[in-house]
Amino acid sequence: MNVNAPVGVFDSGVGGLTVAREIMRQAPEESLVYFGDTARVPYGSKSRDTILRYVRQIVRFLETKEVKAIVIACNTASAYTLETIEKEVDVPVIGVIKPGAKTAAESTVNGRIGVIATEATISSGLYPKFIRSLNPKLKVFSKACPLFCPLVEEGLTHDFVTEEIARRYLADLQQKDIDTLILGCTHYPLLRSMLSRIMGVEVQLVNPAYETAIGLKHLLAENHLNAQKLDVDPVHEFYVSDGAEKFKIFANSILPYDIKTTHVINIEEY
Amino acid sequence: MNVNAPVGVFDSGVGGLTVAREIMRQAPEESLVYFGDTARVPYGSKSRDTILRYVRQIVRFLETKEVKAIVIACNTASAYTLETIEKEVDVPVIGVIKPGAKTAAESTVNGRIGVIATEATISSGLYPKFIRSLNPKLKVFSKACPLFCPLVEEGLTHDFVTEEIARRYLADLQQKDIDTLILGCTHYPLLRSMLSRIMGVEVQLVNPAYETAIGLKHLLAENHLNAQKLDVDPVHEFYVSDGAEKFKIFANSILPYDIKTTHVINIEEY
Structure with missing residues (x-):
């Protein structure tokens, strides 16, 4: 295996960026090598069978790029497919759920942890x-928060409408005396300041x-x-299944440099 | 052609119901024969090429059901694929855009018409x-209203958050002195009373x-x-690409009778 081969990173869309x-x-x-499945986004409301079929196609695509490792940069896909994919491919695979769970388990003092994510990730119970x-x-x-992704993609990350929805979603968790909250969807860190304001700085x-x-x-x-x-500098390549221009605009608002081609x-x- | 063959009706998901x-x-x-493409929903934010590829697969599926006619019960799919599909199949095809446009053109008195729909339908200019x-x-x-679909699917059809979003989306149209507004997405009729309240009964x-x-x-x-x-009674069959149970629950809230199997x-x- 070539150590300078790329790492494959994929998500249902832009969140994995x-x-x-x-x-x-x-x-x-x-x-x-980043792949965003923008033609079939979102995954968060879909079933395990469908997500596994999609992820297998993506893995086959990444294998054509001779990646040396694979990062499942999507909570829903990690929840439903990591264990299966690990067995099916020859390269190391990592998802986002185990690392997030580990950090939360190590960070909590009072032993009470909250998780917010898509419907599919929550249903998986992982x-x-x-x-x-x-x-x-x-x-x-x-707690599943299905409106957070569309609200973030509409750019309403600092809007009272999003805050109102967030207050409803988080109302139950506010009663649970948690001291740690996992942002279990890659879009949610973009709502970090609002979520922190609602939950309090002690969380x-x-x-x-x-x-x-x-x-x-x-x-x-x-x-x-x-x-x-x-x-030579490392190379970052970006692939999507739809809407390259739209992806590029979002990517350039998130990444530390402007990407040229998608x-x-x-x-x-695949 | 068997006149008692079914009519094929399809949508990106539940809206076409x-x-x-x-x-x-x-x-x-x-x-x-109804097909909802719940594994790849929504279409409204995707490109023409992708939507055309999806629609061709759906049409091939409906052909296996020997449908005598096809209804494209999705504004986005109608906008991007009707003209192409009409040429490619042997049975009559109808979309939702021409009938809606015709009614609006015949109904307006002052000659000023508004259209609200998904990003893709608005971009098509159809x-x-x-x-x-x-x-x-x-x-x-x-005016594109990308949050309406997720808000409706979250059940917030009579909620002040949806009304706040609707007021923002409709603010420009309120200044245009329109007397007719086309609900250019199959989800929007579920917001009818709210939209009427915002635009005024004269619209x-x-x-x-x-x-x-x-x-x-x-x-x-x-x-x-x-x-x-x-x-014998006519038969209604329902097919989806994902999430049969979820589809059934939504369908039973919309249709005049409870469907048994999806x-x-x-x-x-295909």
């Missing part, structure tokens, strides 16, 4: 399962993107796959 | 194009579902395809 951004910060020497496997005494309270917000990037570095090291520093592929062919 | 409901009312003797082809003097004002709301059902009856008659009254198919295989 918050994870890609964190990898660029934590592992700036790594080349990346955050509570992983957290309890680390420490069976921890209590986990979950620590966990963004799994950060821990996933750290986890990726460890995973590459374990497998002797960290990129060697070369004279390629559209027909993911159903 | 408002059209199916209208067909059941206007043409109760017709059997229907409502203004059809309306002006009927009467070049008419003025059309358009007539056009629901293309009604005119599409009437248009279908005419189209069948022209082609000598109206169902014969038989001793079949899941892998639409990518």
Whole structure:
């Protein structure tokens, strides 16, 4: 395996760019191939069977790019497919759920953790399962927030409408005396300041993107796959299944530099 | 062609059920095969190429059901694919845009018409194009309302948050002195009372579902395809690409009777 091969990172759309951004910060020497499934976004309201079929196609696409590792930068896809995909591919695979669960389990003081995510991620029950496997005494309270993604994609990250919706979604969690809240969807870190205002500064917000990037570095090291520093810069390639221009605009608002080209592929062919 | 063959009706998801409901009312003797592309919903934010590829797969599926006519019960799909699909299939095809545009053009008194729809339908420019082809003097004002679908699917049809979003979306149209507003997405009729309150009772709301059902009856008659009254009841079959149970719950809240079974198919295989 070529250690300077790219890491494959994928998401149902643009949200996984918050994870890609964190990898660029934590592992700036790594080349990346990012795929956003913008033709079939969102995943959060779909079933396990459908998501697994989509993820298998994406993995086959990433394999054509000869990636040395795969990051499932989507909570829903991680929840439903990580265990299966790990068995099916030859390269190391990491999702965002285990790193987020681990950080939350290590951070909580009072042992009460909240999780907000899409309907599919919450239904999967994987955050509570992983957290309890680390420490069976921890209590986990979950809440699906299906409107957060469309509100963020509409740009209403600092709007009283989003805050009103957030107050409704979080009302139950506010009663649970949690001291840690996992932002279990890659869009939610973009609502961080609002969520912190509602929950109070004493509640620590966990963004799994950060821990996933750290986890990726460890995973590459374990497998002797960290990129060697070369004279040439690492390469970041971006692929989507639809709407390259729209993706580029969103990407350029999130990433630390402007991306030049985004390629559209027909993911159903993989 | 068997006149008692079913009519194929499809949409990106559940919204087209408002059209199916209208067909059941206007043409109760017709059997229907409904397909909702719930694995790839929504279409409203996707590109023409992607939507055309999806619609061709759906049409191939409906052909296996030997439908005698096809209703594109989705504004976005009608906007982007009707002209192409009409040329590619042997059975009559009707979309929701032309019937809605025709009704609006005939209803307006002051010649000023508003259209609200998804981003894709508005970008297509087809409502203004059809309306002006009927009467070049008419003025059309358009506005995309991307949050309406997720808000309706979250059940917030009578909520002040939805009303606040609606007031923002409609603010420009309120200044245009329109007397007719086309509800250019199949979800929007579920917001009818709120939209009427905001725009004022003097603005007539056009629901293309009604005119599409009437248009279908005419189209069948022209082609000598109206169902014969038989001793057996017409059959309504429902297919989706994901989430049969969720679809059934929504369908049973919209249709005049409870549907018993919904079949899941892998639409990518067509």
